[in-house]
Amino acid sequence: MAPEAASTPSNAPTLRIGTRGSALALAQTRMVAAMIERTTGMSCELVTVRTEGDDLSIPLSAPPRPGAFAARLRDVLAEGAVDLAVHSFKDLPFAPAEGLRIVAVPPRAAARDALVSASGQGLDALPRGATVGTSSPRRAAALTRRRPDLQIVPIRGNVDTRLRKVRTGVVDAAVIAAAGLDRLGLGEQITELIDPNVLVPAPAQGALAVEMRADHPHADAVAELDDPGSRLRVVAERRVLAVVQATCTTAIGAYCQFSGSSLNLIADLTDHLDVEHAHVELCGALGRDHLLSASMLGEQAAKRLLGRA
Incomplete structure (x- = not known):
């Protein structure tokens, strides 16, 4: 039986939720709402808020501010124009925004990347030279x-x-977050879910971040x-991001x-801070403080990627 919706008192407040205007952002925000x-x-x-990342004339390799898809949303949130913002967590810079906090990480969706190909062939079966x-x-x-x-x-x-x-033949296939x-x-469009050992997902991919002013x-x-399991995984992954000092263009x-009682973490880094390529796989036990354990595992993975451990 589906859970019964909470009754809405006549004096209950209305929360204004800031969101980007893309179909995906709206779908995610409606789900959170x-x-x-x-x-x-x-x-x-x-x-609906138009962000710097929505301007296709601005290259993502050189955004005016870190976190091009989130920066403007954070502005309007801090200014009080909205009560909360819903982000794709992978779009957030690793540094927290002053006066704001991630109050909830709802249950995470699939983290893996998906290949969508016109021919229906998977990554290894694509013809030589495919785009x-x-x-x-x-x-x-x-x-x-x-x-x-x-x-x-x-x-x-x-x-x-x-x-x-893909449909019109501009490319033979595309890789999109599942x-x-x-x-x-559009799940039926997926040709193949790519093995995370082949293509390690972006930190926090598939997770949403619900952000509010700390004093709201x-x-x-x-x-x-908040889903504790989803937050636990995201903490480990984003600690890797922070320790390597990744930017929006870091691979x-x-x-x-x-x-x-254990965490398993895969991490991968290419062409960053004199690291040509590094790949690590770690397993760590969860201590009494689960979030601290996750953070420590992420830090350990990052240091190994950088050759410092």
């Missing part, structure tokens, strides 16, 4: 290691734009959306899973 309404009884209103679309340095580096013969073609735009480039396809109801009176209520992946 429904969770808030069901969990807290408060109503939600979506406020694969991605603007991610992480994806490009991993694909080139696996298949040096492939031609990597930079493509930007929303999910539908990238899928259309979570985005699933959240848009309803922050604790919205924090009820870095980190993927954490946990089972029982």
Whole structure:
């Protein structure tokens, strides 16, 4: 039986949620809004914000500020124009924003990358010299290691734009986050879920971050959306990001899973701080403070990537 929705008192506040205007961002934000309404009884209103990352004339390799997809959302949140913002967690810089906090990490979707190909062939079956679309340095580096013969073609735009480039033959295939396809109801477009040992997902890929002002009176209520397992994995992965001092163009992946009392973390780094390529796999026990254990494992992985441990 589905959980009963919380009743909404007549004087319950309405929370304004800042979101980007893409179909995926709106789908994710509506999902979070429904969770808030069901969990807290408060109503939600979506406020669309155009971010610097939405301007396709600005190269992601040289954004005016770190976290091009999140910076403007954080501005309007800090200014009080919205009560909370919903981010794709992988788009957030590793440094926290002053006066803001991530109050909830809802249950994480699939973290892996997906290949969408016009021919229906997987990564290893694509013909020699096939074109694969991605603007991610992480994806490009991993694909080139696996298949040096492939031609990597930079493509930007929303999910539908990238899928259309596959359908119309601009590229033979494209690599897109599986979570985005699933959240848009496009999971049937996936040709292959790529093994995370071949293409390590971006830190926090598939996870959402619900951010609020630290002093917001309803922050604790919205924090009820937090999924401890999802937050645990994200803490480990994003600690890797922080210790290597990654930028938005760093080819870095980190993927954490946990089972029982142990964490397993894969991390990968290419062409950063004199590291040509490094790949590590670690397992660590969860101590009394689970989040501290996750953070320490991420730090250990990062130091190994950099050759410092």
